[in-house]
Amino acid sequence: MSGTANRGDESSGSSAAPDLAALELDKVIHERARLMLLTYLASSDKPQTGFTELRDELRMSAGNLSVQLKTLEEAGYVQIEKRFVANKPYTGVGLTVRGQKALSDYLGELEVIVASLRGRKEV
Secondary structure (H helix, E strand, C coil), rough: CHHHHCCCCCCCCCCCCCCCHHCCCCCCHCCHHHHHHHHHHHHHHCEEEHHHHHHHCCCCCCCHHHHHHHHHCCCCEEEEEEECCEEEEEEEEEEEEEHHHHHHHHHHHHHHHHHHHHHHHHH
């Protein structure tokens, strides 16, 4: 999933631009709603964020949020915990170590793309 080995800036032996076609952006993260979810969770100072907070802050419907969280959970990027808090159901969502790494790798690949495109404009 990570394109860190495929950046191309070292493999050619020259200072040529990286091979952008070799980058493999994580398709799970690349979807807008999932990228927003992971970014929100990564920027939180809490180990878990409530489903309701995610729904409200990201302006997503409960159904869409559920579907996106299921996809992220299946990929191992988030952990979902259901429990009762003050006799009310609570669903907490936390970013896993795997999810943090995947997001970091994804953002690194985007940086390679942006740097490459900036380099082309300067030529």
